[in-house]
Amino acid sequence: MIFVISFLVYFGLDLTPGDAVSHMISPELAATITAEKLEAMREAYGLNATFLERYWIWLTSCLKGDFGYSMAGGVAIKDIMVKTIPATLELSIVALIISTILGCSLGILSALKKGSATDSGLTVAGMAGVSIPEFFFALVAILIFGMHFQWLPVGGRLLPHYENFLDRIPNIVMPSLVLALALTAGAMRYSRSSMLDVLSREFIKTARSKGLPEWRINLLHGFRVALTPVVVLIGFRLPLLIGGSTIIEQVFQWPGIGNMFIRSVRASDYPLVMMISLMYVFVVLTASLLIDLLTALIDPRVRLGKE
Amino acid sequence: MKTNSLNKKFDKIRFLEENNKLVSKDQNRLLNKFLNNKLAVLGLILFTIIILATIFAPLLSPYDPLKVDLRSMRQPPSLDHWFGTDNTGRDVFSRVLYGGRVSIFVGLGSSLMAALIGLAIGCYGGYRGGWVDVIALRISEIFTSFPQIILVLLLVSITGQSLTNLFVIFILTGWGGMYRLSRARMLSLREEEYVQALESFGISTFKICYKHMLPNALGPVMVMITLSTAMFILTEAGLSFLGLGVPLNVPTWGNILNVATDIVVLQNYWWMWAPVGIVISVFVLAVNFIGDGLRDSTDPSQQG
Numbered sequence: 001m002i003f004v005i006s007f008l009v010y011f012g013l014d015l016t017p018g019d020a021v022s023h024m025i026s027p028e029l030a031a032t033i034t035a036e037k038l039e040a041m042r043e044a045y046g047l048n049a050t051f052l053e054r055y056w057i058w059l060t061s062c063l064k065g066d067f068g069y070s071m072a073g074g075v076a077i078k079d080i081m082v083k084t085i086p087a088t089l090e091l092s093i094v095a096l097i098i099s100t101i102l103g104c105s106l107g108i109l110s111a112l113k114k115g116s117a118t119d120s121g122l123t124v125a126g127m128a129g130v131s132i133p134e135f136f137f138a139l140v141a142i143l144i145f146g147m148h149f150q151w152l153p154v155g156g157r158l159l160p161h162y163e164n165f166l167d168r169i170p171n172i173v174m175p176s177l178v179l180a181l182a183l184t185a186g187a188m189r190y191s192r193s194s195m196l197d198v199l200s201r202e203f204i205k206t207a208r209s210k211g212l213p214e215w216r217i218n219l220l221h222g223f224r225v226a227l228t229p230v231v232v233l234i235g236f237r238l239p240l241l242i243g244g245s246t247i248i249e250q251v252f253q254w255p256g257i258g259n260m261f262i263r264s265v266r267a268s269d270y271p272l273v274m275m276i277s278l279m280y281v282f283v284v285l286t287a288s289l290l291i292d293l294l295t296a297l298i299d300p301r302v303r304l305g306k307e
Numbered sequence: 308m309k310t311n312s313l314n315k316k317f318d319k320i321r322f323l324e325e326n327n328k329l330v331s332k333d334q335n336r337l338l339n340k341f342l343n344n345k346l347a348v349l350g351l352i353l354f355t356i357i358i359l360a361t362i363f364a365p366l367l368s369p370y371d372p373l374k375v376d377l378r379s380m381r382q383p384p385s386l387d388h389w390f391g392t393d394n395t396g397r398d399v400f401s402r403v404l405y406g407g408r409v410s411i412f413v414g415l416g417s418s419l420m421a422a423l424i425g426l427a428i429g430c431y432g433g434y435r436g437g438w439v440d441v442i443a444l445r446i447s448e449i450f451t452s453f454p455q456i457i458l459v460l461l462l463v464s465i466t467g468q469s470l471t472n473l474f475v476i477f478i479l480t481g482w483g484g485m486y487r488l489s490r491a492r493m494l495s496l497r498e499e500e501y502v503q504a505l506e507s508f509g510i511s512t513f514k515i516c517y518k519h520m521l522p523n524a525l526g527p528v529m530v531m532i533t534l535s536t537a538m539f540i541l542t543e544a545g546l547s548f549l550g551l552g553v554p555l556n557v558p559t560w561g562n563i564l565n566v567a568t569d570i571v572v573l574q575n576y577w578w579m580w581a582p583v584g585i586v587i588s589v590f591v592l593a594v595n596f597i598g599d600g601l602r603d604s605t606d607p608s609q610q611g
Contacts (some may be wrong), residue, residue, distance in 0.1 A: 133588065140581075142573065240454075265464040273464050
């Protein structure tokens, strides 16, 4: 699958107007340069080979870990990724943890109190969470907490005197909370319906008839089974997380991969655009595989060899 | 007086009943269920208000959304300019209205088109299978393995920025989901007895597929259309906010928000960006409410 996509991406980028050489030379140079010289440059960069040959060269070098160079500044794409991915991971993991804990507990709370004011309030709040554009929420947060009260820094990740993660906490609070907003809403909705579904099953009745205390039934019996779809949901949320983080990173000037991606799209830095999107696809496909495996681990009904 | 009018009403109802006009049809039941959902009705009302406001924009606001007026730059909201004016003196209220036209058109139009394509391929593919289905399934797999916004950005970087491109890109990224949904519906409908009955009568495949089976697959697709409309509007706003969506000279909701990337505007001139953000949120919320209501009224398995 990833090979098919890499081929298509390469093909798509091949169709874009202008090649690497026409991006590299300045307009003044272009006015004076001769056709032969241009051709020689193309030859030197291997641009005159046939499409399939170029694709093959590119693919093999990618597999060796050489992702090529960014067109802006000629920095190795590998270096860019090494520099930016940790920042994105840091942000995403914090947001994922916040949203999963918050979303699951709120969802289960509203499932247990089905039909109450709490339940409908949370449902509406969840809808609002999905509907408000994340960047708008981010802007409002910056205005209120960053500028009006000046409690939190408005953006950035590393300042010169910062040494470890603890120093960065004030910087990560706003972006991660904003990023967690939409994810929380999704998780809440999903865990609510999953919990409702589980609570109506027979084995909950059995547990009740055994005289177990209500919290034990809910937590140990209900929640455990309800968790399975929630794990699946974490996987589904990954694309959402990536999408959200691209825009949020831009708003908060977080130096992550999403920020880099937007910058490279703006600058038409095709090699970089291509590599980053391929990486995203790789991550999503791997995650969905992992989730399949994880589901088998968690769900007691999918346990193998215990029939 | 009061009892008299009530009696009249009852007489009317009895009259209707005697003439067999009060028999509720299946359609009515769904509609009633939808109308009983308070949030869905609220959503429908908000949706209608915003749509009407954008359609009748020229009547509501006397200002040209593109006209630069350097004498009235950055004015706070007043009776003349309800949402104030922006950096070049353009009236923000009329920009919001006219911008809504483009944003809603892009969101709704592209999700309808995506649904049309997805349904057309999905119905046939799900019912008949064959090479069309195999190819479409593979292609849709490719599209769905990208995170949506990344695919959109990738395509924007390849094709360049314009309204038409964005429209096409949204359709390209949206049809896969519709296709899979309608295909899955058709796969289960295919086993129904009425389909076998139609087949045994020798009715043509196309007719069975699009005339008899398609209406039964519409419910979930309608829900998906509303949800993807909401998503496309959010994506458009996000992209234009980043300056990568619709070119800046066309007023759209995202483009109006774009001024907030300037920290001075963000801090000092809230009226340039906050109202638009609220309008987007309210509109998307309304669409989501409608989608939720539709889901509850069409899908019996999603209740509670």
